[in-house]
Amino acid sequence: MINGMMHEHISQFMSKHRLPKGLRLFVVRGDGLLVWDGKPDNQSQALAALCSGVWEASKAMAKAAGQVDVKDFRFVFDSTDHGVLIFPVDGEGQGFHLAAIYEGCVNPALLKRQVHSLGGKLAQYVRQLPKQTRVFNQPQREGYLFSDISDDEMDRLFGI
Amino acid sequence: MSFVNYHTKEINCKIVYYGPGLGGKTTNIQWIYQKTSAGNKGQMVSLNTENERTLFFDFLPLDLGEIRGFKTRFHLYTVPGQVFYEASRKLILRGVDGLVFVADSQVERMEANMESLESLEKNLAAQGYEAGRVPTVMQWNKRDLPNIVPTMDLSNKLNPRRLPEFEAVAFQGEGVFETLKTISKMVLLNIKGGLE
Numbered sequence: 001m002i003n004g005m006m007h008e009h010i011s012q013f014m015s016k017h018r019l020p021k022g023l024r025l026f027v028v029r030g031d032g033l034l035v036w037d038g039k040p041d042n043q044s045q046a047l048a049a050l051c052s053g054v055w056e057a058s059k060a061m062a063k064a065a066g067q068v069d070v071k072d073f074r075f076v077f078d079s080t081d082h083g084v085l086i087f088p089v090d091g092e093g094q095g096f097h098l099a100a101i102y103e104g105c106v107n108p109a110l111l112k113r114q115v116h117s118l119g120g121k122l123a124q125y126v127r128q129l130p131k132q133t134r135v136f137n138q139p140q141r142e143g144y145l146f147s148d149i150s151d152d153e154m155d156r157l158f159g160i
Numbered sequence: 161m162s163f164v165n166y167h168t169k170e171i172n173c174k175i176v177y178y179g180p181g182l183g184g185k186t187t188n189i190q191w192i193y194q195k196t197s198a199g200n201k202g203q204m205v206s207l208n209t210e211n212e213r214t215l216f217f218d219f220l221p222l223d224l225g226e227i228r229g230f231k232t233r234f235h236l237y238t239v240p241g242q243v244f245y246e247a248s249r250k251l252i253l254r255g256v257d258g259l260v261f262v263a264d265s266q267v268e269r270m271e272a273n274m275e276s277l278e279s280l281e282k283n284l285a286a287q288g289y290e291a292g293r294v295p296t297v298m299q300w301n302k303r304d305l306p307n308i309v310p311t312m313d314l315s316n317k318l319n320p321r322r323l324p325e326f327e328a329v330a331f332q333g334e335g336v337f338e339t340l341k342t343i344s345k346m347v348l349l350n351i352k353g354g355l356e
Contacts, residue, residue, distance in 0.1 A: 005167055031255040032174075045203075045221040046203040046205045053207075053251070145230075148349070158344075
């Protein structure tokens with residue numbers, strides 16, 4: 001996970017909400033970095049990248065159709081009982097997405113409403129967190145993280 | 161995009177493989193995927209057309225080891241090379257930390273290489289980047305083919321800034337990891353934000 005503190009906060013938040021069965025929820029930063037995944041596995045990061053890609057592509061299409069403000073938009077790709085939902089969540093300063101993949105759902109309309117409402121509560125929760133923990137972006141620091149890296153260190157990084 | 165998590169000591173970076181269509185960008189990523197142990201990679205995603213051309217992007221998350229206590233994670237993306245996917249290329253460049261320009265060494269592809277390089281600079285500018293400030297490595301791919309441009313000419317025409325360059329035969333893995341290692345190092349050295 002990209003941000004330990006945010007991950008913990010979101011885990012805490014999710015644990016207080018009863019989520020429908022057959023639902024996989026994840027939280028993704030606008031640029032495709034995974035923040036939290038309810039069922040992490042080796043697909044998690046790929047799903048996060050896809051979520052962000054789908055959102056950006058949809059946004060570009062909406063803008064081509066003259067929609068400049070898309071903050072109330074959502075992405076829905078579904079069939080009768082399974083599908084994908086992406087909702088933008090305004091985390092104050094840093095946009096992120098709450099994405100859901102569901103299957104075997106008896107009442108998809110209700111589920112969409114639940115996920116949408118959860119996104120709203122999550123945004124509110126994030127905004128109430130102390131500022132230093134509410135970081136989807138890294139804090140601004142001076143200078144560079146590494147002043148030098150040797151070729152040996154790079155070889156070790158790549159397992160050579 | 162580069163994200164340093166000082167709390168969990170993790171670094172996340174985005175590297176984009178850019179270049180003309182059929183130049184070997186996806187082949188680079190596929191080779192890296194094949195040769196990386198299961199524990200160090202996530203699922204590779206390829207959004208292709210029916211005839212296996214990249215439609216939107218390829219994506220490969222790589223969890224490498226640690227460097228000075230920081231766990232490093234590289235997200236590798238390729239752009240679709242075909243000319244009409246300009247909008248997709250623009251989107252994928254968002255948040256880029258490092259670039260690999262994969263040029264096709266064949267004589268008849270020089271024009272396509274130059275067009276692609278021009279489009280890269282234009283798209284970087286559209287995203288608010290200055291081409292010279294984004295760590296970039298040049299790869300001259302398909303060096304095994306008979307009708308290729310000498311590397312000196314490729315350098316003169318495509319690499320006026322004298323960026324690091326590598327010869328490659330991506331489908332055989334030649335030059336693939338050398339390119340990746342160099343761009344990774346350049347990206348890591350470019351990460352802003354010193355330790356407090």
